[in-house]
Amino acid sequence: MEAKKSFSDSSDFRRESRFSNLVQLVKNPLGLIGLIIVIAIVSSAICADWIAPYDYKAFDIKARLSGPTWDHLLGTDNLGRDTLSRSLYGGRVALSVALISVSLSLVIGLFLGMLAGYGPRRLDSLLVLIFDSIRAFPTIMFALAVITIVGPSLNTVIAVVVITTVPGYARIARTQTLALKHTEFILAERSLGAKPIRVMFSHIVPNVIAPLLILASMDIPVVITIEAGLSFLGLGVKPPTASWGSILNLGYSFIRDTPWMVIAGGVPLILTTLGFTFLGEALRDVFDPKLKKD
Amino acid sequence: MANILSINNLRVRFRTDGAVRAFIDRNQDPYIDAVLDVSLSIERGKTLGLVGESGSGKTTIGRSIIRLVDPAGGTIMFEDEDIGRMSSNRLATLRKDISMMFQDPVASLSPRKTVGSLILEPFKIHGIDQINQNQKARELIEMVGLNEAFLGAYPHQLSGGQARRVGVARALALNPKLVIADEPTAGLDVSVQGEILNLMRRLQVDRGLSYLIITHNLPVIRHLSNHLAIIYLGRVIEIGSTKDIFTNPAHPYTLGLLSAVPQPDPNKRREKLKLEGELPSLSRRPTGCEFHTRCPFAVEKCQQESPIRQEIEPRRFVSCHFPFPLSQVKVQTA
Amino acid sequence: MSNFNNVPVIDISNLSVDFQTQRGDVRALRNVDLTIPHNKTVGVVGESGCGKSTLINSILRLLASNASITSGSIRFLDTNILEMTDPELNDLRGQKISMVFQDPMTALNPVITVGKQMTDILFRDSHSRNAKREKARDMLQMVGIPDAEDRMNDYPHQFSGGMRQRICIAMALMMNPALLIADEPTTALDVTLEAQVIHLLQELKNSFQCSILFVSHNLGLIAELCDEVVVMYAGEVVEQGGVFDLFHSPAHPYTQRLLECDPARIEKSTDELPTISGRVPDLIELPPGCIFSPRCVSKFEPCSTQPPPEFVVNEHHKVRCFLSQNG
Numbered sequence: 001m002e003a004k005k006s007f008s009d010s011s012d013f014r015r016e017s018r019f020s021n022l023v024q025l026v027k028n029p030l031g032l033i034g035l036i037i038v039i040a041i042v043s044s045a046i047c048a049d050w051i052a053p054y055d056y057k058a059f060d061i062k063a064r065l066s067g068p069t070w071d072h073l074l075g076t077d078n079l080g081r082d083t084l085s086r087s088l089y090g091g092r093v094a095l096s097v098a099l100i101s102v103s104l105s106l107v108i109g110l111f112l113g114m115l116a117g118y119g120p121r122r123l124d125s126l127l128v129l130i131f132d133s134i135r136a137f138p139t140i141m142f143a144l145a146v147i148t149i150v151g152p153s154l155n156t157v158i159a160v161v162v163i164t165t166v167p168g169y170a171r172i173a174r175t176q177t178l179a180l181k182h183t184e185f186i187l188a189e190r191s192l193g194a195k196p197i198r199v200m201f202s203h204i205v206p207n208v209i210a211p212l213l214i215l216a217s218m219d220i221p222v223v224i225t226i227e228a229g230l231s232f233l234g235l236g237v238k239p240p241t242a243s244w245g246s247i248l249n250l251g252y253s254f255i256r257d258t259p260w261m262v263i264a265g266g267v268p269l270i271l272t273t274l275g276f277t278f279l280g281e282a283l284r285d286v287f288d289p290k291l292k293k294d
Numbered sequence: 295m296a297n298i299l300s301i302n303n304l305r306v307r308f309r310t311d312g313a314v315r316a317f318i319d320r321n322q323d324p325y326i327d328a329v330l331d332v333s334l335s336i337e338r339g340k341t342l343g344l345v346g347e348s349g350s351g352k353t354t355i356g357r358s359i360i361r362l363v364d365p366a367g368g369t370i371m372f373e374d375e376d377i378g379r380m381s382s383n384r385l386a387t388l389r390k391d392i393s394m395m396f397q398d399p400v401a402s403l404s405p406r407k408t409v410g411s412l413i414l415e416p417f418k419i420h421g422i423d424q425i426n427q428n429q430k431a432r433e434l435i436e437m438v439g440l441n442e443a444f445l446g447a448y449p450h451q452l453s454g455g456q457a458r459r460v461g462v463a464r465a466l467a468l469n470p471k472l473v474i475a476d477e478p479t480a481g482l483d484v485s486v487q488g489e490i491l492n493l494m495r496r497l498q499v500d501r502g503l504s505y506l507i508i509t510h511n512l513p514v515i516r517h518l519s520n521h522l523a524i525i526y527l528g529r530v531i532e533i534g535s536t537k538d539i540f541t542n543p544a545h546p547y548t549l550g551l552l553s554a555v556p557q558p559d560p561n562k563r564r565e566k567l568k569l570e571g572e573l574p575s576l577s578r579r580p581t582g583c584e585f586h587t588r589c590p591f592a593v594e595k596c597q598q599e600s601p602i603r604q605e606i607e608p609r610r611f612v613s614c615h616f617p618f619p620l621s622q623v624k625v626q627t628a
Numbered sequence: 629m630s631n632f633n634n635v636p637v638i639d640i641s642n643l644s645v646d647f648q649t650q651r652g653d654v655r656a657l658r659n660v661d662l663t664i665p666h667n668k669t670v671g672v673v674g675e676s677g678c679g680k681s682t683l684i685n686s687i688l689r690l691l692a693s694n695a696s697i698t699s700g701s702i703r704f705l706d707t708n709i710l711e712m713t714d715p716e717l718n719d720l721r722g723q724k725i726s727m728v729f730q731d732p733m734t735a736l737n738p739v740i741t742v743g744k745q746m747t748d749i750l751f752r753d754s755h756s757r758n759a760k761r762e763k764a765r766d767m768l769q770m771v772g773i774p775d776a777e778d779r780m781n782d783y784p785h786q787f788s789g790g791m792r793q794r795i796c797i798a799m800a801l802m803m804n805p806a807l808l809i810a811d812e813p814t815t816a817l818d819v820t821l822e823a824q825v826i827h828l829l830q831e832l833k834n835s836f837q838c839s840i841l842f843v844s845h846n847l848g849l850i851a852e853l854c855d856e857v858v859v860m861y862a863g864e865v866v867e868q869g870g871v872f873d874l875f876h877s878p879a880h881p882y883t884q885r886l887l888e889c890d891p892a893r894i895e896k897s898t899d900e901l902p903t904i905s906g907r908v909p910d911l912i913e914l915p916p917g918c919i920f921s922p923r924c925v926s927k928f929e930p931c932s933t934q935p936p937p938e939f940v941v942n943e944h945h946k947v948r949c950f951l952s953q954n955g
Binding site: 487492495512514517537550555558561569570 | 675820821822823846849871887893899903
Binding site: 183184185187188189190191192193194195198203206207 | 357360362385386387388389390393394396397398401402403404405406407415416419420461464
């Protein structure tokens with residue numbers, strides 16, 4: 001009899017604001033530290049042109065291999081190049097490689113994974129076969145092989161990283177899609193006449209994106225280390241472009257003369273890795289729906 | 295035409311083994327029939343209740359009507375068209391005319407969408423955008439007795455009853471002619487149950503809707519449907535008007551179902567027909583009358599011969615060798 | 629335990645439980661009094677959010693970590709459960725009080741055979757493995773599992789839903805508990821199986837001499853099985869009494885409405901089903917008077933200002949409603 005009456009005591013649904021995720025992230029000490037480190041590193045990489053005291057390839061022959069001085073806060077290398085400037089520019093290289101390749105992997109992996117999960121079974125088997133074959137390759141070996149054939153460059157590094165990490169994203173997207181495929185809300189959408197593309201992009205993506213983002217933020221430090229490793233071996237960026245890996249490499253050659261290069265290349269590498277890992281773990285706590293339902 | 299939907303000899307089968315597996319196991323028949331020879335019809339503006347235990351195939355019948363599962367045989371006529379032979383384009387538009395409500399009120403709403411966008415979803419799917427979206431959303435949410443504040447809510451913030459109302463709004467958004475409701479009261483409290491059923495009833499009268507209600511809840515269906523079809527192992531074993539079936543069940547299974555409903559009165563403790571055993575497996579259907587394994591009245595004939603569907607009264611069919619004579623067995627069923 | 633025949637199995641008095649949440653304290657149970665006499669079946673009825681599960685979890689001391697018991701006591705025979713140590717509690721759970729859950733699909737471990745799961749319960753016993761297996765087999769036979777001997781080597785997924793619930797009941801009774809708690813044991817089952825399980829519980833109740841706390845939202849089942857009924861609403865016991873008193877002369881307006889709403893009770897087919905308007909109140913900010921007053925159709929002056937005390941209708945029938953003030 002009261003069916004027509006609207007409920008007046010409906011609770012305030014706006015409580016869960018758009019920023020609640022961010023607030024929750026900042027409340028977590030690990031997340032806050034991670035966020036601060038990441039912001040610092042990213043902004044210093046973006047602003048390298050303005051904050052670096054010298055050009056990263058400018059020589060100062062008189063001050064070769066110097067320790068920290070007021071002119072060169074972190075000393076210079078064997079060619080007299082300013083180490084601080086070089087590691088700021090190195091950050092730019094590291095982050096751009098990481099962000100470009102991880103976002104490419106994420107998008108490609110998401111798409112292929114959903115296709116495998118939602119599409120016909122034969123396509124699924126084929127894609128899974130491809131993913132598994134790629135995953136069987138060790139990343140570094142694969143990178144070395146490709147670089148020997150194509151020659152070292154930043155693009156090669158990005159391509160290798162994308163190819164080897166896509167299966168990770170695709171597998172997660174696929175499993176999640178498979179689990180969602182038979183849920184009632186997907187059936188309900190289909191019963192309303194929604195086409196597969198709409199179901200995938202409008203209803204599956206928002207439900208699978210969270211674990212992929214977590215994986216992505218955890219993958220960034222891995223990619224940064226891969227890039228540094230390859231550059232350390234001389235297979236990444238070409239000189240004179242600065243990279244944390246090449247700074248480290250040079251630092252090792254002259255470690256008896258000055259320890260500052262190793263510090264200038266190593267510390268930012270470690271900080272970035274830690275920052276993104278913290279952030280990734282905090283993100284996982286935020287996105288985990290089980291913790292969210294209080 | 296008086297019937298908005300008529301189903302004839304519908305058959306739905308599922309594959310149990312993959313092709314390779316079936317070959318290795320020398321399984322000649324890797325299929326099970328989930329629905330067999332089902333014939334029923336729904337009158338325009340009326341409600342048909344589909345009653346059966348879980349695993350009886352009642353949900354599959356509902357889903358095959360909107361082709362979420364494909365039938366293996368038989369015809370499903372909606373007005374004058376065979377749904378089984380529709381092109382995929384026609385099927386997409388068919389879903390404006392027939393809509394479905396799923397069992398779990400909360401889980402059938404996409405979890406990361408707001409109620410507002412969920413309600414407008416049907417319009418987006420069918421490319422209907424020449425409407426005032428805000429106004430339409432408000433109209434729909436008020437139609438089901440919720441206020442505007444709910445448009446910003448996410449499904450997990452809703453109670454079962456509220457989520458069910460949103461489901462009703464979504465199902466009715468495009469003015470369908472037929473609504474298929476799978477267990478519309480599942481998981482709802484008794485006091486809320488009534489609200490939802492009254493709402494569905496009011497909307498049926500206002501809009502001339504026809505309903506197909508799939509349920510195992512006999513006390514509820516009694517107040518909501520005009521006709522009943524009782525399903526056992528994917529077959530219709532009795533069909534007729536709700537009133538007749540409740541007062542004079544002709545099939546022993548129907549009688550068993552009715553007697554199994556517990557009465558909220560300690561004076562009426564069960565002294566009725568009790569069915570032994572459980573639903574047999576679909577892959578090993580019993581011979582003869584498929585109910586004979588649980589039927590307290592079964593005789594030898596029941597084990598050997600399948601009963602033929604007989605019309606014991608106008609529009610009242612039963613598949614049993616020995617249906618209860620009408621007006622002889624009076625069941626006590628509140 | 630035969631000398632405890634006059635002592636109730638469970639005696640809960642004045643129990644209150646709060647849950648601490650971000651929004652404030654949820655007052656999930658308030659001043660609950662409940663006794664389960666020896667060899668009786670007590671039914672608890674109530675809609676979702678009435679505190680049924682909090683009540684069960686308090687008896688077993690399995691409350692979530694953000695819960696706190698703010699007042700009252702729960703006595704099991706002669707001991708207060710709230711003062712028990714962890715070893716005593718472990719002794720209590722599963723042995724003296726056992727439980728049958730709502731969903732038989734998830735209550736059994738899927739990777740261990742039924743026979744092993746049943747004999748594992750007897751780990752406290754010093755009997756030989758064969759003796760334990762025999763006991764398990766007898767129990768399975770008693771709950772109506774055909775070919776019990778063979779089927780003990782089967783895994784839970786090889787049984788149907790109804791059979792699994794029977795197994796759960798057999799497991800719960802393995803230790804001869806003094807109290808069996810059945811939490812909506814038939815909601816996952818079809819009506820015909822539900823009827824079978826209820827019938828089984830009726831039979832077992834007599835042969836095992838144990839008390840049953842039967843929690844359900846289905847009034848029909850309560851009427852079918854129980855001797856005494858407790859009606860809960862929003863964390864309070866609003867009415868309790870013998871099953872006949874409660875179903876034939878309910879005193880609390882909530883009980884009356886609940887009975888009216890049950891479609892199984894409505895004799896004539898109707899277009900308009902009765903409902904209880906309004907919603908269960910927010911348990912963080914309670915209304916000052918009677919908890920049901922915002923939804924009550926027969927409320928009068930004192931209802932919205934002061935909470936009603938318990939009025940006695942007859943020896944066993946008690947109700948918290950001012951309507952019963954004058955007898």
